[in-house]
Amino acid sequence: MVAPGRRRVTIADVASHAQVSVTAVSKVIRNAYGVSPAMRERVRAAIEELGYRPQAAARGMRGRTFTIGLMLPHIRNPFFADIVDGLAEYLQSTDYQAFMIQGGATRKVESRAVDALMDRQVDGIIMVAPLASKARLEEVAREKPTVVLARHERSSYYDTVSDDDEAGAELVVNHLLALGHRRIAHITHQDDSQARPSDLLHNIRAATYERVMREHGLAGEIAVAKSFYHERGGYEGARELLSRSPRPTAIFAGADQAALGALAAVHEAGLAVPADVSVAGYDNTHLAALPCIDLTSVDQDGAVMGGAAGKLLLERIEGRTSAVRFTVTPTLVVRGSTGPTT
Amino acid sequence: MVAPGRRRVTIADVASHAQVSVTAVSKVIRNAYGVSPAMRERVRAAIEELGYRPQAAARGMRGRTFTIGLMLPHIRNPFFADIVDGLAEYLQSTDYQAFMIQGGATRKVESRAVDALMDRQVDGIIMVAPLASKARLEEVAREKPTVVLARHERSSYYDTVSDDDEAGAELVVNHLLALGHRRIAHITHQDDSQARPSDLLHNIRAATYERVMREHGLAGEIAVAKSFYHERGGYEGARELLSRSPRPTAIFAGADQAALGALAAVHEAGLAVPADVSVAGYDNTHLAALPCIDLTSVDQDGAVMGGAAGKLLLERIEGRTSAVRFTVTPTLVVRGSTGPTT
DNA sequence: TTGAAAGCGCTAACAG
DNA sequence: CTGTTAGCGCTTTCAA
Numbered sequence: 249m250v251a252p253g254r255r256r257v258t259i260a261d262v263a264s265h266a267q268v269s270v271t272a273v274s275k276v277i278r279n280a281y282g283v284s285p286a287m288r289e290r291v292r293a294a295i296e297e298l299g300y301r302p303q304a305a306a307r308g309m310r311g312r313t314f315t316i317g318l319m320l321p322h323i324r325n326p327f328f329a330d331i332v333d334g335l336a337e338y339l340q341s342t343d344y345q346a347f348m349i350q351g352g353a354t355r356k357v358e359s360r361a362v363d364a365l366m367d368r369q370v371d372g373i374i375m376v377a378p379l380a381s382k383a384r385l386e387e388v389a390r391e392k393p394t395v396v397l398a399r400h401e402r403s404s405y406y407d408t409v410s411d412d413d414e415a416g417a418e419l420v421v422n423h424l425l426a427l428g429h430r431r432i433a434h435i436t437h438q439d440d441s442q443a444r445p446s447d448l449l450h451n452i453r454a455a456t457y458e459r460v461m462r463e464h465g466l467a468g469e470i471a472v473a474k475s476f477y478h479e480r481g482g483y484e485g486a487r488e489l490l491s492r493s494p495r496p497t498a499i500f501a502g503a504d505q506a507a508l509g510a511l512a513a514v515h516e517a518g519l520a521v522p523a524d525v526s527v528a529g530y531d532n533t534h535l536a537a538l539p540c541i542d543l544t545s546v547d548q549d550g551a552v553m554g555g556a557a558g559k560l561l562l563e564r565i566e567g568r569t570s571a572v573r574f575t576v577t578p579t580l581v582v583r584g585s586t587g588p589t590t
Numbered sequence: 591m592v593a594p595g596r597r598r599v600t601i602a603d604v605a606s607h608a609q610v611s612v613t614a615v616s617k618v619i620r621n622a623y624g625v626s627p628a629m630r631e632r633v634r635a636a637i638e639e640l641g642y643r644p645q646a647a648a649r650g651m652r653g654r655t656f657t658i659g660l661m662l663p664h665i666r667n668p669f670f671a672d673i674v675d676g677l678a679e680y681l682q683s684t685d686y687q688a689f690m691i692q693g694g695a696t697r698k699v700e701s702r703a704v705d706a707l708m709d710r711q712v713d714g715i716i717m718v719a720p721l722a723s724k725a726r727l728e729e730v731a732r733e734k735p736t737v738v739l740a741r742h743e744r745s746s747y748y749d750t751v752s753d754d755d756e757a758g759a760e761l762v763v764n765h766l767l768a769l770g771h772r773r774i775a776h777i778t779h780q781d782d783s784q785a786r787p788s789d790l791l792h793n794i795r796a797a798t799y800e801r802v803m804r805e806h807g808l809a810g811e812i813a814v815a816k817s818f819y820h821e822r823g824g825y826e827g828a829r830e831l832l833s834r835s836p837r838p839t840a841i842f843a844g845a846d847q848a849a850l851g852a853l854a855a856v857h858e859a860g861l862a863v864p865a866d867v868s869v870a871g872y873d874n875t876h877l878a879a880l881p882c883i884d885l886t887s888v889d890q891d892g893a894v895m896g897g898a899a900g901k902l903l904l905e906r907i908e909g910r911t912s913a914v915r916f917t918v919t920p921t922l923v924v925r926g927s928t929g930p931t932t
Numbered sequence: 933t934t935g936a937a938a939g940c941g942c943t944a945a946c947a948g
Numbered sequence: 949c950t951g952t953t954a955g956c957g958c959t960t961t962c963a964a
Binding site: 256508 | 598643644645646647648650651655657664665666668670671674678687688689690691692694705706708709710711733821850853854857858876877880881882883
């Protein structure tokens, strides 16, 4: 039988039950200095007996909420799941809990999500915020310790965790060149971001593609479909590219999700992968490893990135004010979706 | 240039700036009864001018935080993304914000995640909590308005939103039978849940599979691999099933994620889909529609479920205490992974 | 219609 | 080492 919503146990209940002051209880739960072992024990017992759990909101009014906010554009991208896992694992050994909030496809929604986090008094914010301006990020960072993922700009107000997208894109294009491809096309992403274009990973990947092509005397073969990093985006981008004449022999999609759509478009056109068209992606999501997809992709360790972001954020919460930039080095995972030109 | 962390604007700042009482400001932001239009206007102007945003944690100490907590076992399952989208869309027209927290693979972690939500003073909880006992869910529901997703038990303390898993499983098995299959195998999920087994969706799907087989005089052909609803689980389950002799001509995986792994195992065994083995899933995630996967699956509308959960929760927050059960009716989406026996 | 004042549960000075 | 007390930002009686 369930009793009707009874009042939650408070610190005062614990104090009176243990016959000590409220302060004593507070000190014990904060592991603060200045409590005798005997008192600590009594308080612990009372907490245990009453099933007391401190209320984060109330703690937050004076101190910390032990909550960190994680803003993600959306949770459908499996790469973000790796980041979340890495963060969760790191936080496991701390008193902090991570809460996720979904940003969205527009700057307004993204910004509102971050506001919502700040309004809830999180102790710090980790975000994948591709749309905001640097000024906006710094505005956030001024109010709360902040770590920004997947953007390349330097700011002295927040830390960044990112992948070396230039190295990653270079791996892919060099791989395709080594296989003998010349007509290599690229699918990139576009949005209404207010960031400096060259700080956004999709632009870095696209620019690197163009640079490497040019360095190999293939400036004339550069073909870029401006689309989106999602399935439909990849599908449409690939359709456009395949309709060109002569058509590309290889497609480098800037993200696995787009590569999935590209694979669909290639199949639909009655072409074989990789015999007719090689396809490569980026992110090395779990799906890339599925036998029927078997996608060559760039691996950036999302779990490491998530863990690093957590560590940097806690350091900032503890008082660090100098900015740190953490970069992971990507590797190429070659699979069956890319092959030599025939 | 960024100013150093300045103090956040509070309700008192707004009050003094608008030359009214703190109470008046509070009333305005709550749309409460008893403010003259003139005062409302002055307060609005001051709020605007100062960029004031109420602090949810402080509001929560007396009233509401306008935050609802969503607990998901993990965010890798794309089906959950549909739920989140549906919920987010519903909440858009309200003052509430949803926060997600990742549960995990063990009862302890799952329970802790829900505790974390309650400790943060959310106004209500929506959860996909397959591991908890009914008693535990009622304990939570006694403290906070609660909606439970994807479980079938009846409780008078919380609302439920679920799919008619029996109907869904029946659709799949009947479809395979109609194609002429007799040796139809099933991949199910196992965990250390404390729920009554028959309330868990994977057990309902498995039991329905067995019932329909029996009803068609195929009791002797029943073959169930007890594995897990994820890629590796599906892979291993399918390998086990395919090693049996005679091997099944069709595999019904209880979830798309498992079906993906099953497809991999079938390919690896050098068998063709659907010529040698038909494969069907459940959830109709976006991946099922990819041409190279092309998986027959059961569609349950995740967005509708998410939206319904949000609606029911807000009703509870507004005071409803009677329990509501919301069920969506699944449909079968036939694709190329299932075909007639040859 | 308005505002003063008493909390909500907790932390942090500050005394003892 | 221990306890008293003043807030944190907001909502909510309750008078005026």
